[in-house]
Amino acid sequence: MGIMLYEHNRKAYDAAVKMLKSVGKAAVIHPTGTGKSFIGFKLCEDNPDKRVCWLSPSKYIFSTQMENLKNECHIESDLDKDNFMSNITFLTYARLINMTDEEMQEIKPDYIVLDEFHRCGAAEWGRGVEKFLSIYENVPMLGLSATAIRYLDNQRDMSDELFDGHVASEMSLGESIVRGILNPPKYVLSIFSYKEELNKYETRVRLTRNKAVRDKAEEYLKQLRRALDKAEGLDEIFNKHMTDRTGKYIIFCANFEAMNAAKEKITEWFHLVDEKPHVYSVYSDDPTASKSFKDFKADNDTSHLRLLFCIDALNEGVHVDDVSGVILLRPTISPIVYKQQIGRALSASKKKEPVVFDIVNNIKNLYSIDAVKEEMQTAIQCFATRDSDTHIVNDRFEVIAELSNCLELFNELEDTLSASWDIMYLEAKRYYEHNGNLLVPADFMTEDGYGLGRWVRTQRVARQNRDAGTEEPSAYGYSPITEEHIKKLDEIGMVWSSVLKEKWLINYKLAEEYYQTNGNLVVPLNYVTVKQNENGTTEEVKLGVWITSQRVSYAKGKISTEQIKLLEKIGMSWDRFDEKWEKGFRYSKRYFEEYGDINSVPADFEYEGFKLLKWLNTQRTRYKSGKLTEERINRLLSLNFKFSLHDAFWDKGYEHACRYKDMHGNIDVPIGYICDDGFKLRTWITNQRSRSKNGTLSDSQQGKLKMIGCI
Numbered sequence: 001m002g003i004m005l006y007e008h009n010r011k012a013y014d015a016a017v018k019m020l021k022s023v024g025k026a027a028v029i030h031p032t033g034t035g036k037s038f039i040g041f042k043l044c045e046d047n048p049d050k051r052v053c054w055l056s057p058s059k060y061i062f063s064t065q066m067e068n069l070k071n072e073c074h075i076e077s078d079l080d081k082d083n084f085m086s087n088i089t090f091l092t093y094a095r096l097i098n099m100t101d102e103e104m105q106e107i108k109p110d111y112i113v114l115d116e117f118h119r120c121g122a123a124e125w126g127r128g129v130e131k132f133l134s135i136y137e138n139v140p141m142l143g144l145s146a147t148a149i150r151y152l153d154n155q156r157d158m159s160d161e162l163f164d165g166h167v168a169s170e171m172s173l174g175e176s177i178v179r180g181i182l183n184p185p186k187y188v189l190s191i192f193s194y195k196e197e198l199n200k201y202e203t204r205v206r207l208t209r210n211k212a213v214r215d216k217a218e219e220y221l222k223q224l225r226r227a228l229d230k231a232e233g234l235d236e237i238f239n240k241h242m243t244d245r246t247g248k249y250i251i252f253c254a255n256f257e258a259m260n261a262a263k264e265k266i267t268e269w270f271h272l273v274d275e276k277p278h279v280y281s282v283y284s285d286d287p288t289a290s291k292s293f294k295d296f297k298a299d300n301d302t303s304h305l306r307l308l309f310c311i312d313a314l315n316e317g318v319h320v321d322d323v324s325g326v327i328l329l330r331p332t333i334s335p336i337v338y339k340q341q342i343g344r345a346l347s348a349s350k351k352k353e354p355v356v357f358d359i360v361n362n363i364k365n366l367y368s369i370d371a372v373k374e375e376m377q378t379a380i381q382c383f384a385t386r387d388s389d390t391h392i393v394n395d396r397f398e399v400i401a402e403l404s405n406c407l408e409l410f411n412e413l414e415d416t417l418s419a420s421w422d423i424m425y426l427e428a429k430r431y432y433e434h435n436g437n438l439l440v441p442a443d444f445m446t447e448d449g450y451g452l453g454r455w456v457r458t459q460r461v462a463r464q465n466r467d468a469g470t471e472e473p474s475a476y477g478y479s480p481i482t483e484e485h486i487k488k489l490d491e492i493g494m495v496w497s498s499v500l501k502e503k504w505l506i507n508y509k510l511a512e513e514y515y516q517t518n519g520n521l522v523v524p525l526n527y528v529t530v531k532q533n534e535n536g537t538t539e540e541v542k543l544g545v546w547i548t549s550q551r552v553s554y555a556k557g558k559i560s561t562e563q564i565k566l567l568e569k570i571g572m573s574w575d576r577f578d579e580k581w582e583k584g585f586r587y588s589k590r591y592f593e594e595y596g597d598i599n600s601v602p603a604d605f606e607y608e609g610f611k612l613l614k615w616l617n618t619q620r621t622r623y624k625s626g627k628l629t630e631e632r633i634n635r636l637l638s639l640n641f642k643f644s645l646h647d648a649f650w651d652k653g654y655e656h657a658c659r660y661k662d663m664h665g666n667i668d669v670p671i672g673y674i675c676d677d678g679f680k681l682r683t684w685i686t687n688q689r690s691r692s693k694n695g696t697l698s699d700s701q702q703g704k705l706k707m708i709g710c711i
Contacts, residue, residue: 003042003073006035008181012169013039017046020111020140025163027117027143031173033182036144037065038072040113043142044085050110053089055096055129057119062090065115093119096128101614104135112136117143118158121150123526130525133162134580137618138625156545160552178380180393185325186355188241191406192234192329198225201413204450213416220413227406234265234359239272241355246274247324248296248306254330256283259309262329266307274305282310325355424455425488432492439495439503459489463496506531507546508566514543515570522579523547551575584615585635592639599641599648600677620645653684654704661708685710 005013012028016039019026030036044052056062070084089107096104112133114120120129133141141163148159148167159167176182198221205217232240242249253259259281270277280296296308380392427446432438444453462481486494510529515521527544550567553559554574573579587607592598601613619636622628623643633643642648656675661667673682691697692711705711 003038003045003069005038005042006181008171008176008179009035009039009042012036013042016142016168017043019166019168020142023164023166024138024140025143025166026141026168027145027148027159027163027166028168029145029148029159029170031171031176031182032146034171034176036146037115038069040115040142040144041065041069041085043111043113044088047111048087050087051089051108052087052111052113053091053107053109054113054115055091055093055132056115057093059090059092061115093122093125093128096132097124099128099132101131101135101611104132109136109139112139112141114141114143114162115145117145117162118147118150120162121156121158126525134618135614138621156549157552157556160555161548165555174377177394178392183353184394186241186243186353188237188355188357190234190237190357190359192359198228217413217416220409220416224406224409224413227409234269235272238270238357241357242273242305242325243353243355244324246302246305248299248308248322249325249327250323251307251309251327251329253309253311255311258329259311263309270305270307277305277307280306280308282308323354325357327357327359329359421485424450424452425485427452428456428489429492436493437495438489438493439506456494459485459494460496504563507541507543508563510541510543511547511567512570519571520579520582521547521567521571521573522583547572580615581632583610584612584619585632587612588616588636588639588641597652598639600652616641617645619643650701652679653681653688654701656681657685657705657710658708667708667710 008030012030016026016028028036028039040054044054054062066085073084089109091107114129120126143159143163145158148157150156150158159165171181173182177184201217201221205214205221251262253262263279263281266277266279267275278296278299278301280292280299282293293308296306299306380395427450428438428440431440431444431446431452438456440453440456444451446452459481463486466481510531511521511523514523514527514529523544525544525548527542528540529543531539531541550559550563550572551574554564573582587610588598590607591601591605591612598616601616603613605612619628619632619641620643623633636643642651656679657667657669660669660681667685669682669685671682673680675681688697688701688705689711692702692705697705702711
């Protein structure tokens with residue numbers, strides 16, 4: 001009945017356990033479908049006497065994982081199911097946000113599992129997780145995720161932020177296919193909407209002043225229209241490549257509106273496979289609340305095609321064991337979402353070939369699969385270098401590009417339509433007048449369909465080549481840059497150095513303003529400031545996220561010495577825990593100056609929401625475990641801080657006893673006597689006299705009590 005891990009997960013588990021023992025943190029980054037949740041469950045099974053707090057984005061994800069585990073372990077009786085993994089305390093990240101410190105302190109975990117830990121970077125969830133982990137900072141923590149990177153959140157690496165870079169095992173989707181852990185898919189590429197894109201090209205052709213260019217572009221446009229008209233429709237593509245014609249397929253849509261639009265196409269798209277497919281939809285972010293989803297999972301009618309429509313946001317929660325493939329109806333999406341959706345068709349336990357239909361609405365997005373293929377090539381080269389060819393089970397998978405000739409025509413048309421320098425300059429000037437700068441995103445397109453971002457980058461490269469004396473014809477089709485061009489671009493704020501560096505300086509200025517206002521660089525993660533553009537417009541900047549990204553870059557050695565010096569000049573702390581410590585010490589010093597005794601902070605006392613007693617108790621814990629530096633120990637001692645709660649309590653009692661002696665001339669404290677602040681002095685004195693008799697008082701304490709006639 002025990003958990004039997006696949007070989008790749010067994011190695012990851014052993015490495016994680018070793019890392020947990022040595023440093024207390026371990027992250028496992030394996031793709032969707034490889035069974036990484038079993039690694040967390042194995043930790044629970046191997047420590048039945050330990051309490052494991054399992055944190056997850058949703059209850060549904062956890063319950064699905066548990067159901068899979070029960071099936072794997074053949075748990076059938078209700079009694080066994082009730083007792084199965086009974087040492088797990090489950091919580092969602094959302095639940096943490098609303099929990100009080102007292103509620104969190106009642107959990108008392110021996111281990112913490114952060115499932116889908118990249119989600120901890122979300123602003124709301126992040127606050128709850130940070131508070132929880134600050135209470136249990138010495139509890140071993142295991143993280144599980146398909147990726148550590150938050151691609152749409154300034155490329156934040158959550159394995160650095162949460163696990164200090166301690167990754168026990170990491171495997172890409174491409175590597176898992178190469179090693180045969182996941183079966184290679186049959187990957188079908190096509191397009192379902194191109195009219196809007198063709199309309200943009202028609203506009204560009206119409207605006208082209210050069211007649212020769214315009215005539216050539218019009219010819220390519222005609223060829224492209226003919227090719228698209230002759231291309232097989234989606235009904236033929238599904239008919240040709242849906243080998244499991246009565247299987248279950250998950251259809252991912254960009255949003256609610258896109259889902260409804262796609263559902264209207266069901267008959268048009270699938271009539272050659274099944275005229276009456278069973279259709280289900282999931283709208284909620286909790287699939288367990290959806291009867292439609294339950295019905296889809298339970299649908300065992302193998303005489304009909306079964307389709308489940310859902311939106312991108314649900315990709316983590318949607319799990320079906322017997323799915324035959326996925327259909328991605330996608331615009332551009334993040335690599336995380338894209339790979340998770342592919343993972344819904346792949347599984348380490350599946351034997352048959354899955355099929356992935358990648359149906360895009362933009363010809364430029366046809367080749368996202370190249371990222372997975374690159375991962376495969378990287379893995380193959382790595383294994384070959386190590387003489388580990390036995391790891392190479394799959395060196396490729398079938399990619400069927402239904403519109404490859406159309407893509408070539410699109411590229412030819414794009415090259416032909418490379419606008420004249422003057423037209424693009426006018427577009428650049430218009431951008432500058434609207435935004436106050438020429439920091440154009442690389443993929444920015446104008447309303448007329450001109451690739452301004454690419455053009456600006458081309459000018460920068462052309463200038464660099466000119467200065468280096470290595471001018472070559474531009475791949476974008478423009479003439480070499482002239483002195484006149486450079487002068488005109490300078491007039492509208494062209495940045496010839498790296499755009500990243502220029503943007504960095506803009507954010508640095510905002511960080512400097514924060515430092516000048518607040519006296520520190522302890523910027524909350526969710527802090528947003530406003531940047532004023534030269535043209536009077538404003539723009540929001542996530543300064544807290546940017547500061548965090550600088551720490552990540554520093555840890556990876558990807559920040560220059562000049563940048564490091566600039567940030568340190570305004571109080572940058574490269575360890576996020578340093579910032580929290582400095583903040584705590586600052587409040588401790590303030591309390592000491594205002595109240596005189598840092599050892600008597602009330603439990604509910606706060607400075608601007610900062611719970612001081614909790615922080616002080618954390619310092620005591622870190623002191624006992626040897627994790628507090630000598631410098632910090634001395635700084636706390638300068639405030640007469642007691643690292644032992646027992647010592648602090650004793651000193652407080654002695655102070656009250658001395659005060660009583662001064663007031664009454666004796667130490668004959670009546671039974672039940674309580675001081676103004678609630679301190680039970682008579683009880684304390686009785687305990688000291690008892691300890692004096694049994695010899696458990698220190699010589700110093702014994703001497704002090706004799707001085708006031710207490711013993």
